[in-house]
Amino acid sequence: MKIVIAPDSFKGSMTSIAAAEAIRRGIHQINPLCETVIIPMADGGEGTVDAMMSIMDGETSSAQVRDPLGRTISAAFGWVPETKTAVIETAAASGLTLLKESELNPGVASTFGTGELVKTVLDLGAENIILGLGGSATVDGGAGFLQALGIRFFNKQGDVLEGGGNMLGEIQSIDSTQLDQRLMRIKWTVASDVTNHLLGDEGAVTVFGPQKGVTVETLAHFEGGMEHFAEKVVEHTGLDFRLDQGSGAAGGLGFSLLSFFRPVFKSGFSIIATESSLEDHLKDATLVLTGEGKVDVQSLYGKVPVGIGRIAAKYGIPVAVFAGVIEGDLELLYAEGIQLLLPIVNEPMTLTEAMTNGSALLEEAASRLMRTYELFGKTGNNPD
Template structure:
């Protein structure tokens, strides 16, 4: 039996490489003669740097930058000197895992540190950049990122400040004159983990805002701020990307990147799958194992398990997805090619315990499913 193992990270519990190894141990325990190929995956969120460096080589560069709440932290980006390629995760400097639950406050959080990472990559000589948008703690539409690179944002009185999600609507002037000149000579590919538009019921605020700390009662106010900001950007640039797939990624970061820079936006999963030659690897498999921390409706917007399943469905290869938790009625999963969704928690326990024991629970879940497969003629 040929098995391809290609999970995303289980956020807060294990990166995709660790998840791959746990799944490999589980399937090897039941099918010791199986040919197993592990392909740690990502979709533009955390793990993107590791996944790409594993495929093309390179090194991690450590830099001191600002976290979402403007505190100094050390974050990494990937750099491949031969290609002069930098790989940057928004999650590394501006990600939700960097904050305690009580610190999640989109009125204050900023993507400034991600801009500092790009600046450090330019200092190292990067001429190509892959910028992953997944996992942010922000709804600042990337204004912090642009401020770190020299862009000025002003209100109607001419005051300059770095906007956040709670006051985006005050922006009436965006001055790109100070934007880092080196960006003119850099090719930037934006790897988005979702296809959501900027506004509306499927947009940046309403779909992703609650997990970043926006209270239900404040959603309308945040949506209005984002809408006013978007109107000003469209007026200033003459370009309207509000309904472009991915414009809602990372709290509207995708919208500002498309509007204010010359970038190419791609599905993060598709980009990494192409680098890893995923199509041909899955075609030669008998079974594909994938997974992520939580499978819900957001998983259908370009996340790794569904991307893997769509490739496998075309090749006629069954897919089993493992997860920490699953939305009760995720019936759409079968339509995209996932034969089985298997939660890894097998007994009552706290979320903290489940995350701490992630590799152990994942390995055990793969064993259970493998044993079930053995009894089928």
């Protein structure tokens, strides 16, 4: 019997590697002879660096950068010296999980720290950058990211602007003459499963702003600022990417990347699936186990469990999904190659308790699944 274990991270609780190891321990409690293959997954958000380094034989390093509110933190990035490839997560320096709920401040939150990570890998001699755009705490349009790399924004009085979403509506002019010229040699790949446009009802502010602190009362302010910022960028570059898929990713950082660096956008899931030869591993599997912190209707839009389900369905391999939270009407998931959704929480508990004990809960849930699997005669006593 061969089980492929390919979870996403359980955000704020476990990396994808830690989640995979917890699932494997649970399986081996019941069937220690079962063959297990671990493939840590990610979709461009939290856990992308760990997942990529585990399959690219790279190293994880860290740098001192600014968090979304300008505080100094240590943020991780991946580095593959042989190919001069760096892997960076927006979530590591500019992520939502870096802030308490009471600290959410879209007017101030900036992607500056992610730009600082790019400068760090430029100093290492990077020629290829894979940048994951998931999980940001910002709606600054990527302005902070650009500032860290040398671009300056001025108001009507000629003062240099700094900050997050609040500054976008004040921009009068843009100066890119001091942009780090080393960026011109970089081959950019953006790992993102967000296809939203920059503006409007399906845009960065309207769709993702509320989880970052944008309220009903401030929505028009931030949307107006984003629209003004986009107009100034289009005026400066002569290029208009406002309607391109992915321009709304990471609070509009996708738009700035398109406007100044012309990266190739790829699904974060597909990048890791390709690098790890996921499909080859699934072809002869008996069962596939995956999971993520929260499974809801957004999981239908390119999240890891659905991506795995679609591949496994081609070979008739059953897929079970572990989740910290299962929310909403998820009948459509079962049409995507997923046979079973399993909550890992085993009794009433707070979110904090569940996240703190995530590894133990996931291990126990995997053990329960295997016990059930064997009870119904799927494996018997034959580990093959």
